[in-house]
Amino acid sequence: MRVFPAVDILGGVCVQLVQGKRENRTAYGTPLENARRWISEGADSLHVINLDGAFEGSGKNAAQISEVIRETGVFVELGGGIRSVGDAGHWLDIGVDRVILGTLATKQPEAIAEIAKEYGSERVVAGVDAKGGQVVVNGWEDAVGDYISWAKRFEELGAGALLFTNVDVEGLQSGIRSExxxxxxxxxxxxxxxxxxISSTAxxxxxxxxGTEGIVLGSSLYSGKISLTEVLEICR
Known part of the structure; x- marks a missing residue:
């Protein structure tokens, strides 16, 4: 099972949010500093999210994201603010290993097929952010339908993987809901x-x-509630 430490970027700074709310944020320094920290502890993959893009569709943080790609050399998956096939292609062309499509996947599902055809399905991840069993988009504000139905459609369109985020427990450091x-x-x-x-080795x-293919570690990792070294040992 692959482990992806999160590097969430807001206003050029690496942050962790609670329940996706910008007012509930804790800053942790620069994205590159944190990326290097997790790599030094054994990570070989990073989960980078452009939070400004997720909220505003902004090109902000491009310099910081490019720096992480250029300076670390590890596997990077990127989400947030990817609003078109062109946006996805830009990041894939400059070194992102795979893109995560969230709002775009529900508003323009055909984008999954287009990107998969040009770059390969293994480079496309469809985001399944679920709250109460419903996929939520636009900063987790708008519900657009059953998460299983959407997941099946994403698979049919050519997504190589799914990123399932349980919004009901995200950022609370209170444990997962496995069902x-x-x-x-x-x-x-x-x-x-x-x-x-995800808050414990359990x-x-x-x-x-x-049978989960990978996990993303965020708030619990940054707060010290969970140890990356211990998690990597379990996953190996």
Whole structure:
């Protein structure tokens, strides 16, 4: 199971939010500093999110994202603010290993097929951000339908993997809810990466036992509640 430390960027700074709200943020320094920290502890992959892009569709933070790609040399998946096939192609062309499509995947599902055709399905991840069983987009404000139905459609369109974020527990450091993850894994045949609520080695072991392809570590990792070294040992 692959481990993706999160590098979430807001206003050029690496932050962690609670429940996706900008007012509930804690700053942790520069994105590159944090990327290097996690790599020094054994990470070989990073989950980079342009939060300004996620909220505003902004090109802000491009310099910081490019620096992380250029200076680390590890596997990088990127989400946030990717509003078109052109946006996705830009990042894939300059070194991002795969892009995460959130709002774009629901508003223009055909974009998944276009990107997969040009770059390969393994470079396209469809975001399945679920709240109460419904996919939520636009900063988790708007519900657009059942998460399993959307996941199946994303798979049919050519997504190489799904990023499942359980918004109900995201950022709360209170543990995962395994049933929605289990249901999703059983409903599709492509890999599922899980995010939201992972706060203990027990959570990690549970997700591994379910057959999760990867996990994203955010708030609990930054607060010190969970150890990256211990998680990597479990996943290996």
């Amino acid at each position: 929605p993850v289990k249901r999703l894994i059983e409903s599709v045949s492509i890999p599922v990466i899980a995010a939201g609520g 959570d990690v072991k549970t997700l591994k036992s379910l």
